[in-house]
Amino acid sequence: MQNFLERIGERTLGILEETGRTTSLLVVVLFHMLQPPYRLYPIVRQIYFIGARSLTLILFSGLTIGMVLGLQFYNILERFGAVDLLGSGVALSVIRELGPVMTALMVVGRAGSSITAELGIMRITEQVDALECMAISPDKYLVAPKVVAGLISVPLLTSIFDFVAMFGGYFVGVVMFGVAEGSYMNGMIDAVQWEDVRLGLVKSIIFGGLVTLICCAKGFYMHLSKAGSQGAEGVSHVTTDAVVLSSISVLFSDFLIGALMQ
Amino acid sequence: MTNTSSNAPSIRIRDLYVDYGARHILKGVNLDIPSGKITVIMGGSGAGKSTLLRCILGLKKPVSGSICMLGKDVVTASLKEIYALRKEMGVAFQGGALFSSMSVAENIQLPLHEHTSLDQHTIEIMTRIKLDMVNMLDAEKLMPSELSGGMTKRAALARAIIMDPKLLFFDEPSAGLDPSTAAELDDLILKLKGGLRMTIVVVTHEMESIFKIADYIAVMSEGELIAAGTPEEIRASTHEVVQDYLNRKPREGIVDADEHLRALTEGSD
Structure with missing residues (x-):
């Protein structure tokens, strides 16, 4: 029993410690973002990596999800003779919920995992120490451009996802099932x-x-x-942890934001 | 133990204690590193020499003690002061620690881009000078993945000296290199000392390198500094561990595999 309680205590302390570290990293990154010199190139490079290189995935997933939504909404709305509401149903679902959540999950899977692996490998191969020894702040040099790029890229990707998903719904509703184009567009x-x-x-x-x-x-x-002492295996552990934790955080904060901004 | 030297020390370490969890890694190290010379910190695996180097570089906070370097105590210095100190030092890490997404030249230029306002043309000239010093002028555009072990170490060295530091640190410079490449690197270290008049600190356990390059040697064992002096003084040391180390005598407590197997077999009968 004592061992069990000790394990719970240890795990709780570990979670608190990690939350504290992540929060302090955020504060340091925000502080560094306000400090000169301001360099645009590293941010643009990260926007390319997180944003531009996720574009194909976002286009494909947005189109597919929009088509699935169109199909499901059409089947349901048809039973009640309300297919005119197809446009508004697809648009509201995508803009309010699915767009931001699905885009964030796609970014976690494509860019988030490689960010963790990249920084983890840099840590175990002493590249982060090398930056410190060159008097270059690794927070500012490595982390800040990625966070800023995330803040810029994800909303842009979300808007692209929303647009493509609404087109997917339009394609299924109007082109495939013959819903009037005017009612779909006006509904939206x-x-x-x-x-x-x-x-x-x-x-x-x-x-x-x-x-x-x-x-x-x-x-x-x-x-x-x-995982820090486990080398390559440790990198795979933290990468998996990062994907799981990011995904859960997105889903939970989706609920929180939705409840607070209702 | 505290050593004395005729030169004013570049780095003065006093009563340095370092723990990793419950393990005591450094147990009251006192050492003066003379300026303008090559000091080798030697010792077996787990002796604490790399931890000592990490403390000097400000990468590891000790439990207690002081490390005075260029007039500042690294242990109590603020982050800003440590960063100012680091601009005066260069470090060549064991694995090179080159940034894999950058070419050799870009790796070397990074500190100049970050800390100076020199124009690109000047930066490129400086890069070529340093690459020439380490005999790597033709590898300027190569990526780190295209370099051999020796080339990686030389590129890391070029990056370490690009800002003309006062202090230069090497962590296991010849580890993993063949004897002739290791000898080339030793010659390069000696050439740097002569040409750039730096204080050089080398952490290694390669006996041949140690006596070729060292002006001053600090011997560590189990987290303690057990001897320090010139190579001649170290060779003449009567300390048992130092002599065992110099004569490559196996440590006590190492299990004889045959005897151990016999004991196990007898026990099971």
């Missing part, structure tokens, strides 16, 4: 309010920062975790 325009767009935007900005911060922190502080 009438139903979507500024509050819905704002909710989606706020969510995507928060998810962008959250995902990149968690993935950066997992790799950057790899040496402080249990």
Whole structure:
């Protein structure tokens, strides 16, 4: 019994310690972002990596999810003779919920995992120490551009996802099932309010920062975790942890933001 | 133990204690590293020499003690002061620690881009000078993955000296290199000392390298400094561990495999 309680205590302390480290990394990154010199190139490079190179995945997943939504909504709405609501149903679901959440999850899978692996490998091959010894702050040089790029890229990717998903719904509803184009488009325009767009935007900005911060922190502080002494296997552990934790954080904060901005 | 030297020390270490969890890694190390010379910190695996180097570089906080370097105590210095100190030092890590996404030249130029406002043309000239010093002028555009072990170490050295530091540190410079490449690197270290008049600290356990390059040797064992002096003084040391180390005598407590197997077999009968 005592061992069990000790394990719970140890695990709780570990979680608190990790949360504290990640929060302090956020504070340090925010502090560094405000300090000169301001360098645009590392941020642009990360926007290319997180944003531009995720574009194909976002286009494909957005289109597929929009088509699935169109199909499911059409089947349900047809039973009630309300297919005119197809456009508004697809648009609201995508803008308020699915767009930000799915985009963030896609970014976690594609860019987040490689951010963690990259920083983890840099840590175990002494590249982070080398930066420190060159009097270059690794927080500013490695982490800050990634977090800033996440804050910029994820909302942009979300807006692309939203647009493509609505087109997917349009394709299924209007082209495949013959729903009137005017009713689909007007349904979207009438139903979507500024509050819905704002909710989606706020969510995507928060998810962008959250995902990149968690993935950066997992790799950057790899040496402080249990996996730190396990070399290549440790990198795979922290990468898996980063993906799982980021995904759960996105889903949970989606609920929190939704509840707070209701 | 505290050693004395005719030169004013570049680095003065006093009563340094370092723990990793419950393990005591450094147990009250006192050492003066003379300026303008090559000091070798030697000792067996687990002796604490790499931990000592990490403390000097400000990468590991000791439990207690002081490390005075260029007039500042690394242990109590603020992050800003440590960063100012680091601009005066160069470090060549064991594995090179080159950034894999950058070419050799970009790796070497990084400190100049970050800490100076020199134009790109000047930076490129400086890079070529340092690459020439380490005989790697033709490897400027190569990526770290395209370099051999020796080339990686030389590229790391070029990066370490790009800012013309006052202090230069090497962590196991000849580890993993064939004897002739290791000898080349030793010659390079000696050439740097002569040409750039730096204080050089080398952490290694390669006996041949040690007596070729060292002006001053500090011997560590089980977290303690057990001897320090010139190579001649170390050779003449009567300390048992030092002599065992110099004569490559196996440590006591190492299990004889045959005897151990016999004991196990007899026990099971």
